[in-house]
Amino acid sequence: MLRYIVKRLLLMIPTLLAVAVLVFFLMRVVPGDIVELRFAGESAFASKENLDKERVRLGLDRPVWQQFLSWMGGILRLDFGTSMWTGAPILEEIRLRFALSLQLAIMATLIAVLLAVPLGIVAAIKQDTCVDYAVRIFSIAGLATPSFWLGILFILTLLIVFRWLPPMLYTPFWVSPAQNLAQLIWPALAVGYRYSAVATRMTRSAMLEVLREDYIRTARAKGLWEKLILSRHALKNAMLPVLTVIALEFAFLMGGLVVTEQVFNLNGLGLLFVESVAHRDYTLTQALVLLVAFVFIFVNFLVDLAYAWIDPRIRFR
């Protein structure tokens, strides 16, 4: 097992390296550059001399390969540099938003799991009954409803019916749990609902498949208690694909909640990502892409470990 873990960890390095190369050169191919955008743009008085000075300051006057090498050198020392737009250290820019994005992802995941797993199981057990139809309608509606739209509905309902709005500024949970939850519960519900819809459908189909397996029939033939069959034999095996979906969704939430963050005015990683691309802030965009890639790879790694824990056949292979 230890060998497997080490091997998987080492495999992360070339993957991240490939992502780094790709994002660095892709950013240079995209038209427009930060100096032009920030200092020329609409200005009537912008001069070439000024723009050149700024390019020199940001190191954009150097050949691309030199820029790449110095960036990679920095990464090896875990120095991601400073944001070209704000001049602040990139780790600080990310740190500011990371806690909020992580908490939102965890809350949405919890909501999704708490809804999806019981609903998926019930729907599978009660296949083709009213309960199953209700769950299917609930989950299809979740898939069809964009979370930002649901977010807008939440805001309008709170505003019009209750004449109340969630707080606009982020308060860490350890500072004020009530303030924190009052702000984040709404986006977590909006995102969690869509997320739960995916997981509900996956749980239902995985359970249906597992419930038809020979070993379930054997367990029933042995006269095992139905609850035990479901929880120990069926659910555990059905969880493998569900776990993958939940994990991938979780990784996506870490940087992909752009519109939901806009609607609820959350200072998260998604919004930072979009702004960094819009500003052509190469250093920040590159660091964010690496971060998101790392989260995806790491979450996948954890899922693989969980697979091995849930299914002994994987461990022994």
Next chain:
Amino acid sequence: MCALKLVLIVALVTLAAAPAAAQDRPRHGGELVFVVPSSPPSYDAHREETFGTIHPIAPHYNTLLRTDPGDRTGSRVVGDLAESWSISRDGRTYTLKLRRGVKFHDGSEMTSRDVKASYDKIIFPPAGVASNRKGEYVVVEAVQAPDPYTVVFRLKWPQASFLNSLASPWNWIYKADILARDMRWYETHVMGTGPFLFVEHVKGSHWVGKRNPNYWDRGKPYLDGYRAIFMTDSAAQVAAIRGERAMIQFRGFSPAERDSLVQALGKRVTVQESPWNCLILVAINHEKKPFDDRRVRRALTLALDRYQGSAALSKIAIVKEVGGVQAPGTPFATPPQELEKLAGYWRDIGKSRAEARRLLKEAGIPDGFSFTYKNRGIPMPYEPVGVWLIDQWRQIGLNVRQEVVEPAAYYGQVLRPGNFEVAADFQCGYTVEPDLDLYKFQSKEISHSNYSRYTDRVLDELYEKQSRATDPEERRRLIREFERRLLDEEAHYLYTLQWHRIIPHSARVRGWTITPSHYLNQQLDTVWLAE
């Protein structure tokens, strides 16, 4: 008896009037919460171009002069750190007397040395330091500080707009000692003389300031503090005002957003509106045929029914006023009766379009001639204005295709390299002043932002003459001549509709007056909150 009655009546009237008077009298206390639709890239206004820097940070600073906070035209200059000034007979020497006892937030005294260091940074930046505003001050020969409370600006030639330039909201006065140590210090720190002290900035989230108890203008500011919340999404901004989580957003809302706020908040919202010194221009590339032919360019402007466009677009977009080269309602604006004589501004659109068709025919342009209008990928108001333009041109037999380009690439890939036939351009000034507003229309050899790419020495000469004219009437006449040549005779550029600034805000916010510029009036020293 009569005297007693009179006293009683006076007393009753006074008592009845008291609450109303109290409502209008500035009141101390409270925190102003406002929304900023953009974030500051750095804290240094000398180098930035966005209101995202001005709105949250300006309350920490003073400028040498400022525009009168109560003047709706945003063009009347009053003293800020300078209490008085004089101009020499030849118009080339400006002497400004500074207020005494003005303290920086660290307790040190502000003197002419600080003003000189700040202006030297802007006008004569040292090697390696970029100054975007250097071009605006080419007229300045030297900045001198003969004594601690006097600053002298020596100009190479007289310039009518120089006082306005000294009132620029970007020219915050920094501390000389700090600049001497590190020219870039102000990009990441705050140290001014302004009405509010810096408390906190959480990037992407908010900015907080608190009252400066030692502010030189005794009794001000009225607010205990302010909180600026960065919020990019306009629906979230509207919700914040509507939910009374924020009191104001100083840039502007669309007509629909205004209406929804008024409907929801009723008397709890006050709406201020003004012509906005921003507009979408149409750049016509003189290096592409047939746009080198002025008959074709004139036809393009003659096709536009600006009055009908104003009536229709002002309902859905942030554009409204039909104006010339100066925002309507400001000192050098074109009177409507004169404006109506210019091509494209005639009241009779039938006659105007007939003339457009005649000109196209004369220039040999066939009916159904096609060209591409490149538009900037910003929905409001580029999209509705672009659709309107295309519709107007179709009515004189032109077939126009629209190509929308991503904003980040627009200037660098489209306008600057001249990669277009006809394209949307934009101008937005911090104050309505002909020197600033007309600069870009000079020949391409002088103005790097002349994207129509023409050379017109007559315009250059007129620009210079109006800039040096010290008599306002003479200057007005020269501006009209400039305007006629730019928009009518040569039609180098097309003006669409002036932007229209709409600020619906909490009725509790008092002491703030809208101006044609969203860069002005952001010191917040006069702002107060009603009960």
